[in-house]
Amino acid sequence: MTLTTTPARPAPRKTGEPVRRRRPGGQGERALRNTVVGVIVLFVVVLLLVPIAIALVGSLHSWNPLNETFEYLGPDNYRRLFADHEFWTASLNTLVFGAVAIAGRVVLGLALAYALHSRLTRFKGFFRALFYLPTITPLVAVAYVWQLMYNPRFGVFESLFGLDVNWLLDSRFAMPAVLLMTVWKDFGYAVVLFLAGLYSIPDDVLEAASVDGAGAWTRFRRIILPMLRPMTLFVVVTSTIGYLQAFVQVLVLTEGGPGTSTRLLSYMIYDAAFVKYDFGYASAIAFVLLVFTALLTWANFRLTADHARSGRRTVRKEARR
Numbered sequence: 001m002t003l004t005t006t007p008a009r010p011a012p013r014k015t016g017e018p019v020r021r022r023r024p025g026g027q028g029e030r031a032l033r034n035t036v037v038g039v040i041v042l043f044v045v046v047l048l049l050v051p052i053a054i055a056l057v058g059s060l061h062s063w064n065p066l067n068e069t070f071e072y073l074g075p076d077n078y079r080r081l082f083a084d085h086e087f088w089t090a091s092l093n094t095l096v097f098g099a100v101a102i103a104g105r106v107v108l109g110l111a112l113a114y115a116l117h118s119r120l121t122r123f124k125g126f127f128r129a130l131f132y133l134p135t136i137t138p139l140v141a142v143a144y145v146w147q148l149m150y151n152p153r154f155g156v157f158e159s160l161f162g163l164d165v166n167w168l169l170d171s172r173f174a175m176p177a178v179l180l181m182t183v184w185k186d187f188g189y190a191v192v193l194f195l196a197g198l199y200s201i202p203d204d205v206l207e208a209a210s211v212d213g214a215g216a217w218t219r220f221r222r223i224i225l226p227m228l229r230p231m232t233l234f235v236v237v238t239s240t241i242g243y244l245q246a247f248v249q250v251l252v253l254t255e256g257g258p259g260t261s262t263r264l265l266s267y268m269i270y271d272a273a274f275v276k277y278d279f280g281y282a283s284a285i286a287f288v289l290l291v292f293t294a295l296l297t298w299a300n301f302r303l304t305a306d307h308a309r310s311g312r313r314t315v316r317k318e319a320r321r
Contacts, residue, residue: 018071052290058139058283066277077284087285089260090268091292097264104183106232109190114220116191117198122241128195132188142251146181152255164197171261174254178262182249186242196225197231216281233304237297244293265289 020030056131059078062071081087112131116124149156150167168175183298209219225232247266250256256263256271260285265285 023299044151048226055283055286055290058280059287059301061280062278064277065279071279077280077289080281081288086260086263086268087265090263090265092245093175093260093262094264094266097175097182098240100179101186101243101246103181103237104179105187105190108183108187108234109235110228112187112193113191113194113198114224119295129190129192134185135188138186139248140252142185143181143188143249146177147253150177161175167257168254171258174262178253181245181253184245185249186239190239193231193235194228197228202229210307229304233300237300240296240300241293244289244296304311 060072060074062069062073097230116127121127141142147168148154152158152164152166156168157165157167165173167173203224206219209223214222245266246264247270250264250267251270254262256267266289269282269285269289272278272285
């Protein structure tokens, strides 16, 4: 007599219960994610948070690594800093430099991107590469070339335009000269980003606006600019962080002069730390610059969020009508 056993049937799945399937390699993927996140956290802690903490502690001390001085002063470095006329001049120069450079980068980048996006423009790939080429060129090399171009005896501006101007040694023209070089060096970055934003705008939206009778300027102001707001915010925020720390072009072209006409906070940090070896005072300047940059970045995000909320309110009002 042969006994046969029937295999036990699995319990019926409840209606609506999701089917759970084991994916092969799930443990390996989890381990890889944890490793990547751990490396990023370690990178942020070691290369960002620790230097900030060291700068904050150092700003409270008289710190000179040459004679191994590290004496606690409390907030004396900050009192000295806020009473220093050079600090306020450098702060104003940094604000002016950042505002003009950001405006030039955004306006020139958006204008050229809009021109390249036009159907009338030919050789778009060539122009994209041409505009982006200065961005990937080392800043030191660009600064030395522009220093030769600004030479009052054999520079390009003197030879081609006959301008008898000592660009880098005249306090009236030194800052505009540095700004001109900076905007020329960096506008290609904005061109590429704005082009990406323009290509992400659906064509049917612009065609519908044209059918409704909207002209080129109306389409640009009412449709393109609002849809490019996230990209504009990204360009402005990254430019703010970069230009508030601008240093190389000032070091190569003017060394902060003539006088204090091009002295920025970043150059003031360099001068205090690596020329005068007053690391405590330099740390105080650096920490103030960090707080200043964070506040401006937060203000950019807040302003953009307010504009976005007001835009949504306007859309809802129009929809109710």
